[in-house]
Amino acid sequence: MRKVRAIILKQFGDPGVVAQPGEIELPSIEPHEALVRMIAAPINPADLNVIEGKYPIRPELPGVPGGEGIGVVEEVGSAVSDLEVGTLVLVSGTGTWREACVVLAEDLVAVPAGVAPEQAAMLRVNPATALCLLREFVNLQPGDWIVQNAANSGVGRAVIQIAHHFGWRTLNIVRRAEALADLAGEPGATHCFVEDEHLPAAIDGAVRGAPIRLALNAVGGESALALANLLAQGGTIVTYGAMARRPLRIPNGLLIFKDLAWRGFWVTRWYEQASRAAQAALFAELIALLQAGVLHSPIERIYPLEAASEALAHASRGARRGKILFGFDPALFKV
Ligand SMILES: NC(=O)c1ccc[n+]([C@@H]2O[C@H](COP(=O)([O-])OP(=O)(O)OC[C@H]3O[C@@H](n4cnc5c(N)ncnc54)[C@H](OP(=O)(O)O)[C@@H]3O)[C@@H](O)[C@H]2O)c1
Numbered sequence: 001m002r003k004v005r006a007i008i009l010k011q012f013g014d015p016g017v018v019a020q021p022g023e024i025e026l027p028s029i030e031p032h033e034a035l036v037r038m039i040a041a042p043i044n045p046a047d048l049n050v051i052e053g054k055y056p057i058r059p060e061l062p063g064v065p066g067g068e069g070i071g072v073v074e075e076v077g078s079a080v081s082d083l084e085v086g087t088l089v090l091v092s093g094t095g096t097w098r099e100a101c102v103v104l105a106e107d108l109v110a111v112p113a114g115v116a117p118e119q120a121a122m123l124r125v126n127p128a129t130a131l132c133l134l135r136e137f138v139n140l141q142p143g144d145w146i147v148q149n150a151a152n153s154g155v156g157r158a159v160i161q162i163a164h165h166f167g168w169r170t171l172n173i174v175r176r177a178e179a180l181a182d183l184a185g186e187p188g189a190t191h192c193f194v195e196d197e198h199l200p201a202a203i204d205g206a207v208r209g210a211p212i213r214l215a216l217n218a219v220g221g222e223s224a225l226a227l228a229n230l231l232a233q234g235g236t237i238v239t240y241g242a243m244a245r246r247p248l249r250i251p252n253g254l255l256i257f258k259d260l261a262w263r264g265f266w267v268t269r270w271y272e273q274a275s276r277a278a279q280a281a282l283f284a285e286l287i288a289l290l291q292a293g294v295l296h297s298p299i300e301r302i303y304p305l306e307a308a309s310e311a312l313a314h315a316s317r318g319a320r321r322g323k324i325l326f327g328f329d330p331a332l333f334k335v
Contacts, residue, residue, distance in 0.1 A: 002026045006098035007308050007326070010062045012053025016313035019051050019065060019097075021305045027102050031079035034105040036089060038328045040121040040302065041069030041096040043315035044154070045243070051312070057268070064095030066326070070111065070121040071100070080105040088113060090283070092124050092271075097305070099328050109283045115290055118325060118332060122154065122297050123286045129240060129267045130158035131286065134168065137236050137263055138214040142167040145207050147230050148216035149195065149223045150243060152179040154297050154323055157186065159216060164188025165294045171203055171212070173227075175219075182298075182321055195223060203230055214238070221246025228254055228262075236261040298322030302332050 008022040029035055047065050049055040059065070073087045083089075083105050090109040094101050111120050133155075134140065146163055150156050151172030163170045164187055172183060172192045183189040191206045193199055203212075211232030217224040218241030228237050228250070237260060239248065254260050271279065289295045300322035303311035308326075315324035325332075 001028070002100075004099040005305050006064045006095070007066070007305060008062050009051055009059070009065050012051065012058075012061075015048045015051040015316055016309045019308055019312055021308050024064065024098065026100055029075060029077045029102055031077040032104055032106070033077045033102050034073050034080060034083055034089075034108060035075040035100060035102050036071035036091055036108065037074045037100045038069055038071040038091065038096060038098060039088075039117045040328065040332055041066045041091075041326050042122045042125075043311060043324045043326065044068070044125055045241070046125070048312070048316055059095070064098050066096035066098070068092050068121065068124040069096035069326075070117045071328075073108070074100070076105060083108065083110070087111075088115070088117060088120070090120065090124055097326050099305070109280075111287060112291070115287065117329075118299060118302065118327070119290055119295070119297060120287070121325065122323060123283070123290065123295075125267060126154035126297065127158040127162070127286050127289070127295050128270075128282060129155050129265065130162050131282065132267065132270055133216050133238055133240060133265055134159065134162055134166070134214075136265070137238050137261075140166075140168050140214065143169060144214075145169050145171060145210055145212045146214045146216065147171040147173065147203065147212050147227055148218070149173045149227060150175075150218035150241065151189070151192065152182050153218060153241075153243075155218060155240070156216075157183075157297060158295060160186050160188045161294050161296070162289065165289065171206060171230075173199065173223075175223075176319065178319070195226060199226060200229065211235070216240065218242075219244045220248055222249070224248050225251070228260055231258065231260055233258045234260070236263055238263045238265050240265040300324055302327040304328075 006024045088111040215227040215237040217239045220242040221244045302325045
């Protein structure tokens with residue numbers, strides 16, 4: 001049986017400590033499966049929460065973390081007729097932080113050659129979330145305003161890029177002034193703000209009385225309340241992240257006098273509930289947006305598996321200028 005290198009989680013705890021490189025055995029390929037050699041896989045906040053044991057999904061231990069990534073098909077089972085060896089594929093939900101995996105072929109998403117693999121590796125979670133947040137809650141019209149916090153995050157940037165592409169305008173809130181400079185290169189990020197006491201007046205000055213009907217909350221606590229206060233009557237605030245780890249506070253008046261809708265979104269649930277056709281349509285759209293240059297996620301660093309502690313500690317830090325990935329192809333390393 002072939003052995004491959006992987007990040008192995010033996011107990012829940014501090015990501016930089018409990019997830020360590022090791023070796024796992026690759027099972028033999030069943031008729032409907034494929035062997036994928038991994039190229040790259042991001043470290044998302046949800047992966048860190050999984051390792052900490054603070055996520056609704058708790059893998060069996062010992063296990064391999066990693067919720068998404070990209071690889072190349074190396075071998076297919078005898079019953080697989082629609083997937084060729086050499087195809088670039090998105091891999092999900094199988095513990096992607098490993099050199100290779102054996103998975104059901106029907107769960108793989110083929111990606112056209114020529115797409116930057118390290119960018120495609122991140123499509124399934126953050127850009128998919130951004131697209132759903134913009135599509136599934138409010139019927140946005142061209143020129144409509146959307147407000148969001150953590151605007152410099154992976155999801156936040158994808159929201160800016162997709163909204164700009166469709167003609168929706170974003171009000172982008174960050175928690176520190178340096179992040180404004182990071183967003184300056186985004187064509188759609190024309191209205192960016194630091195979250196402080198001047199925020200309501202600054203936003204008023206930008207929208208000039210136009211209603212804000214959608215707010216996207218990745219932070220929680222007081223930041224979420226600041227977003228809700230900016231919404232027009234009947235507006236919707238969608239919580240999809242809780243970076244500040246602070247509960248939401250909902251003043252009675254925002255329900256009585258403004259009738260705001262407080263919604264939540266979890267892309268994992270979206271994938272569980274969506275038909276194969278709906279998922280295929282989502283991936284086709286995301287890949288087209290990537291190919292068109294609409295979607296682009298800055299990468300701060302790509303680490304080899306051997307540098308797991310350093311990579312996970314880096315991904316756990318705030319004030320990053322881009323995502324942290326594991327790279328399994330030496331051509332990707334920028335260590
Ligand atoms: N519900 C879903 O389906 C779904 C899908 C994807 C992502 N998410 C969630 O969305 C959030 C963003 O994910 P991502 O991958 O886009 O993030 P990311 O690229 O890793 O960026 C993290 C963001 O969070 C901010 N942040 C970190 N600690 C914070 C704190 N204590 N208070 C306020 N802001 C803080 C960072 O600001 P600085 O740069 O200033 O540090 C940065 O903007 C996470 O909570 C993630 O779990 C949810």
